[in-house]
Amino acid sequence: MSKEDTECGEHEPTRMNADDIESVIAEVYDHIEPDTAERANLRNVATRLSSRAESAARERCPDADVLQVGSTARDTWISGDRDIDIFVRFPPTVDREALEQYGLEVGHETLPDGHEEYAEHPYVKGTVEGFDIDVVPCFRLESATEIRSAVDRTPFHTQYLEQRLDDELAADVRLTKQFLKGIGAYGSDLRTRGFSGYLTELLVCEYGGFRPLLEAAADWQPPVELDPEDHGRETFADPLVVIDPTDPERNVAAVCSAENVARFQHYAREFLEEPRVELFEPDEPEPLTKAELCSHVERRATTPVVIQFAAPDLVEDQLYPQLQKSLDGITSGLNDRGFDVLRATAMAGETAAILVELAASERPAVERHEGPPVHVRTHAEGFYETYADDPETYGPFIEDGRYVTERPREFTTAREFLESDRLFDVGLGAHVETALEDEYTVLVGEEITALLDAFETALSRYFDPRP
Amino acid sequence: MSKEDTECGEHEPTRMNADDIESVIAEVYDHIEPDTAERANLRNVATRLSSRAESAARERCPDADVLQVGSTARDTWISGDRDIDIFVRFPPTVDREALEQYGLEVGHETLPDGHEEYAEHPYVKGTVEGFDIDVVPCFRLESATEIRSAVDRTPFHTQYLEQRLDDELAADVRLTKQFLKGIGAYGSDLRTRGFSGYLTELLVCEYGGFRPLLEAAADWQPPVELDPEDHGRETFADPLVVIDPTDPERNVAAVCSAENVARFQHYAREFLEEPRVELFEPDEPEPLTKAELCSHVERRATTPVVIQFAAPDLVEDQLYPQLQKSLDGITSGLNDRGFDVLRATAMAGETAAILVELAASERPAVERHEGPPVHVRTHAEGFYETYADDPETYGPFIEDGRYVTERPREFTTAREFLESDRLFDVGLGAHVETALEDEYTVLVGEEITALLDAFETALSRYFDPRP
Incomplete structure (x- = not known):
């Protein structure tokens, strides 16, 4: 970017950069796109386990069904990702206790070597052919606003995105995720406080791709407020607000810190100005000697x-x-x-x-200790009497109409x-x-x-x- | 004062204290009241010089007169005071240049060994029989609001107080001045920023004596606003406001600092609670080794x-x-x-x-230096570029959405x-x-x-x- 560009506030990438951007994107994409074998392998495992889960669920509740969710379901996963999430949906007429019992039974039947973990519901987690599988029970509801726990919302997210993500956008979701991983801002866990997968997918859909998202982010003026379904009713104090298309009362970016929003803006500008593959690679510093x-x-x-x-x-x-x-x-x-x-x-x-x-x-041995204004008679007299004869204390003296002492510091x-x-x-x-x-x-x-x-x-x- | 008194907010001196107060006052008064010889001596010198000044003034302007002003004129002086102020008043028809010329001539005729000093007007100062004499020219005006310089106001102050001070109040003015000297709050010079003589006299008149003044001051809630003539039109930001009875637009206590107001309150309480002669004696500390x-x-x-x-x-x-x-x-x-x-x-x-x-x-070798929020793009980019490659600087990094660096401290x-x-x-x-x-x-x-x-x-x- 030339000096003139900076001064007049324009930030259009030059043509040379545009070519660079495309070649960097192509190079990164080569690394992160799962190849045919990897896809087939994942699809096989996912399909097999889904139907196993479905049979087990139907035995207990004929009205149950099974849904594969998450990035592997939406084809927005990155080569090397090993997570398969299978959601077992029960009708809301099933009570919560039964749902938990059925859920665990279905989980164990699907993953005979699995173990139980606890989030809002207990669920079963296991490893099959190198994939990390979660079998999670939830309620099948009409609308995300009726959910009883956070997992009930997930199927709605998958449905919403499946309708909007074509192959090109899915590829750009992969790129964006890898970029966020590279800069250390990917993940809505409370250590990272960054961008969740769902948030990333919504942003790519909303801006129409990786590059338009970065160009927009470079100029964001937080608070940034997006509402894809134009149905938001609440106001949020967060720097980035993306109203959940499936729930008007939820900010998908609630956990994303101001630091990570700024970090994304910073590296978006870096990439647009000087595109390079390294930005997509998490930077593990040399250990300090x-x-x-x-x-x-x-x-x-x-x-x-x-x-x-x-x-x-x-x-x-x-x-x-x-x-x-x-x-x-x-x-x-x-x-x-x-x-x-x-x-x-x-x-x-x-x-x-x-x-x-x-x-x-x-610190010094003494610290300044301000008392009340002298005119607040009862307090002032009490303060003065407390310190006047204390051999450890300097003062009281008067400054700006208040008693002040210098007394020994505790530490x-x-x-x-x-x-x-x-x-x-x-x-x-x-x-x-x-x-x-x-x-x-x-x-x-x-x-x-x-x-x-x-x-x-x-x-x-x-x-x-x-x- | 008993503990109960403090708690219920009452501060009436007990009877025992009242006796003590009277005996302390009597003892102090013995020291500060000028005796007959000292008074006669001062009166002789003042009268002689006043008539000398009057003759000299009348020679130049038949309509001129002479007024003795200040504490020695009002009998509010303390034994040992040596100041005699003689004001020579010319009618306002005299122009300022003539006033200054006449004033100096009259001064030199009155004080042949005197020398010239400069305030707003030049005037003549000299020593006669151990007294410090000022001969000051001013205009004789109808009202203090018409004054042309600060000295023109002085005769009005003397007139106002002469009408109000009887012997008893004059004695209490002496006591109050000595008390203020003892606590280091007497004088409107810009080193002390305390209570002027005129302010002290007004306060004693207003509260009706030394003791009622101290009892009131002990409970003052600054800003304290007094307006003896009930004619004030301005508002003042000072902790103590006493509207000049001769000039509704002037706060007589303008120079008195919050510290000295509080000091007066503090020692008023000290005196009322435990009356003692030492409070009237300026405390000269032992030199520090x-x-x-x-x-x-x-x-x-x-x-x-x-x-x-x-x-x-x-x-x-x-x-x-x-x-x-x-x-x-x-x-x-x-x-x-x-x-x-x-x-x-x-x-x-x-x-x-x-x-x-x-x-x-x-201090450490580095200091934290906060840059702009990352989203303020042009400034943020400028800041980042300035420091990104500076080997002396740590960062820039991002905190709360801003760039921050740690750069070498200047000192x-x-x-x-x-x-x-x-x-x-x-x-x-x-x-x-x-x-x-x-x-x-x-x-x-x-x-x-x-x-x-x-x-x-x-x-x-x-x-x-x-x-």
Whole structure:
């Protein structure tokens, strides 16, 4: 893009770029399109298991049917994807207990080596010929607005998209998913808080393809509001709002963070300006060495502090929100006590760690403490009497009509605070709090090199932050 | 005052206190009332000089007259006061140039050894038998609203108060002035920003004496608005508003700071609760020793920094506002760069010093730098391109939808900033700026002991701050 383009606010890709874009797309597409054998293989397994599930379901409820859902059903899957989702639908006259019982029985008959998992309903999960199969019971309803649990909605999504996705759009969905994976914004799990598969498919349909979507996203002015069926009735505070075509009260992009919306915009511009295959490839940074870590800490002249503890035994969708809450609480606790936080992150694997990088890890022995305005007589007299004869306190004196004292600080180092019981006064995730009550370690400064064994990649990313 | 009193919000002095109050007042009054000889002496000098001034004025303008003004004219002066103010009034038909010429001639004839000083008009000042005499020309007007300069107003003040002050109120004015001197809140000069003599007299008249004034002040809820003549038309943003009885558009207390209003409230309560003579005695702290200074700095674990320079050759009413402005500017300059200011003060004598006590005198090598939201495309692209390939900068990365970088800080120590030219980017008083351009010294930490020679008392006050 030329300088003139930037200045007049126009962002049309030049012809040269347009050619580049097509050749990059072709190259990426070659990698991600499942070939004939892979497709046939998947179709065989899916068909076999679907009919097995259908027989088992009909035995229990003659009115039941089976629906294959998800990207493998809609031909929007990427070569290498191994997920087959089989939904077993029962009429709403079946009660919930029966649905759960039938669902598990059908699941076990379909996947004799499967095991039970629990979401809103229990369901059966198993592996067949290398594919990951879910057999999930749900209700067959007239409309998505009548759903009783989130899984009941899925068949409506599949129906809606099947009517709209032709082969060309399905190919562009694949490209878009791979692009979002490449930039780290794919997935509506609560660790990523990115774009779900369904959201991606809706966006590609709505804008008419991968490239028009990227061109639009490059110019998005959040909040961006899309309503394919023009039936939305609610307002949402999210940066990206896509009203579910099957449910006017639901924002499909509710979980997508402002950061991921901005990230998509950033990389959309990058791609349009300088198209390249690397943008479609998730970037796994080189692990950080001890020498590099020490060199960053020295160069930045900050004080990193870490709370390390046993990772609570939770699924990621429960763990990461708790880590985030704990990170926010500890960050506030440090900031409130004058230990200025520059940046912070949470990491989890076999162990968990909250890393907070401080601009100031030591504070003076005294802190300013503002009392009431002198004219608020009863409070003011109480404040004055409390401190007037306290040998630990400077003042009270008067500033701008208020009493002010300088009193001893509770904590003069971040370590003292982090090692004290006051740490438990900040907002912590429930299971994180339990883990900390059990045991935790505080690392300060170059002591954080002890984290490298567990988090060499996460630390590498932290010290080389990118969009 | 009992605990019950505090809780129910009542603050009536008990009978025991009332007796104490009267005996303290009697003791103070003994010290401050001029005795017969002192009064006679002052009256002799004042009368002699007034008639000398009157003859000289009548020679030049038969319609001129002479008025003795100020506390010595109104019998509200305190034993030891040496100021006699003689105002020479010319009719408004005299033009301003003639007034100034006549005024100086009359002044020199009245005070042959006097010298000229300049306020709004030039006037003559001299010493006679130990008294400080001002001979000031002004216009004789029908009403204070017609005044042409501030001195024209003074005769109206004297007239107004002479009609209202009886001997008892005059005695209470003396007490109140001495009380305000004792607590450091007397004087409308721009160093003190306290209660002027005229304001004190109006307050005593308005509340009917020293004690009722203190009882009222103890419960003031600023802004406090008094309008003795009930003719005010303007609104003022000051904490204490006393509409001038001779000029509805003027707040007599305009210069009185919130700090001094609060100070008066604080000590009014102190006196009513525990009356004592010491409250009427200005408290000159013991000079601070080097060992004490070092012990305070160590105990507080702060970093005091000082800018010391040659005191600009200005009268206090010009110097102190400039010092205050410079203090505010330097404090902001330090805070803005992350050097958190705990408290600060300016000191002036033969040399001048701005002392700023820092909670943090060192900062990391990097600072967070927030860019535009990613969606503001042209700005966002410009920001990204500026920093993307800068090897000194971490990022850009995305937080909450914005680009953020961590870039090298300009100053990592307060000393570097104070010794740099960037010091001159902050708001400085004009003459302070000139003085600093000439030369200044930066002292850090215990180096500030070098200030003790010049400011041992001011430093003592700083490290033992009181209301």
